[in-house]
Amino acid sequence: MGGWSLIFLAIISGVYLQRNDSSVQPASDSEPPSEAQVYRPILQPSEAIPPIGTYVLENKDGKCYIKTTLGAEFIVIEKKRWYFSLDPSRVTATGYCGRSSAVLSLTLPDNSASLQFTFVKDKKVFYVSKLTVKLTTPVCKECANKNYSGVMDHEKLFKTANGQSFNCKSENLFLTSSQLWIKLVPLQMQAFSLSKGQYGKEVECWADFNKRVIPIVIGATVVGILLIALLTYLMVKDRRRQGYDRL
Template structure:
């Protein structure tokens, strides 16, 4: 009986802290206006130390979660918008947002947990309040649309993990309600399938769209206080696949970026540079380059796409490793490359030449060529050498044969 009462007390304390595991609604307001709104479920996997070894706490965001009005803000005055949700005994989840005018994203995720909370961290050998931060969240959407992701999305925050599900969220809101237009995450687009057909009759396959051909090469730059800090010349082709709610079918599109309709912007920092290409109000394509100061090597680490097609489409990846080169040099690849970004999105590049760091006199530095270009140059050299060798063999054979024919005659 004593054991049962003790177990009941523990369970009661657990549910008193966590509440029911369901979606919570969070809202940041400024005066009578709402600037950030989120409906989501979240769970946390947090390792911690005890006297007997390492344990992992599995925690769910309770429905008693509230917005910390003192820490949350709509931004302005040099401050980024922040949504800070508090729960339990000194725990919080913070999301900061940024925008480039065409799309907004979660710039940082901050998780704070209190190890002195014995209900969540039993036998912890520390009572510290721990704060961990992740800058690679992967949540982004077109401005004036709602980010929607029903599929589980896990964000690594140092050695902890945060998993979101059933998420509908919008920042930089023009009104007090979530926009009816949605930017659907790539996981939802690839997991969504069309309803099964109700007829067994054989139907002809729909005509395939005409391929758009090779895209025109564009010239894109980023300016930093009057001097160019990023140079890019390339033809770009988007290959996207998504389930269209309006047409009730899966659509695959191959789209060329039109340089004459595209504006470039971005930013340059010591170890990070971004190039944002915006084609009217239909496409926003962001490239992120990262510098490794230890090796003086840089690479393309992230590509994000926001597109208003027949349905809003969003996809991205912040852990890429393309277009590798050395500081002080540019990267060149004339051959067609396919950069796989996400299951539903890949990017084809043509006649690409980029330099995101250490640009001097507004010109490209000496280029490091991609392997495909080097292979293409090697092939004619090998063929030429083989032909020269063949000609040489024929010539030697001819000379030997001629010498033997002269040796058959005798002088009278």
């Protein structure tokens, strides 16, 4: 009887353990991810200064082939303007490097947003020939996800001599489609030829040049006008003192 009692208690304990274990079921691989697991950009109603990130792409030899430092802001047009800044901590930099062409893609998780530069090396210069922008996001909390995309192709953006870097602290705003703009500020980039992974001699963009030179030109012009006015006043005053000669 003692043996049968022990067997009976063991069976009851096993059933109890099985019931407890079945209360937590492992997630099935076939189940779709929940909304909390999917990253989606959140649009903002007002503009902000985008955070700055530095992104590097190396070739097979481990040599730095593309390097860019930038802040990027997506601008969505839906009755009004909505804004989203690229978060460098979430960006994955991918692409490829060739002798005369290269691609750098900056992508957010779940392909929710991406910014792609296509570089071309033409003799002694390099430039961005294609700029591709994509963004997947709802405009409001209750709205469904919407895909926005735009492209600028057959361009010669940020043209710079090989071995030098394009540098622009001013705002670069590009219309890629009727509903999607991209703003890059600041921006520094170099492709194909980087010495020890460092930027080469900086080439100033026209916007920065104008901001720096125009105030100097205006100031010099104002000073010149004031000097002319002062000299004219002194000459007229001197003539009045001399008076007229008698006949």
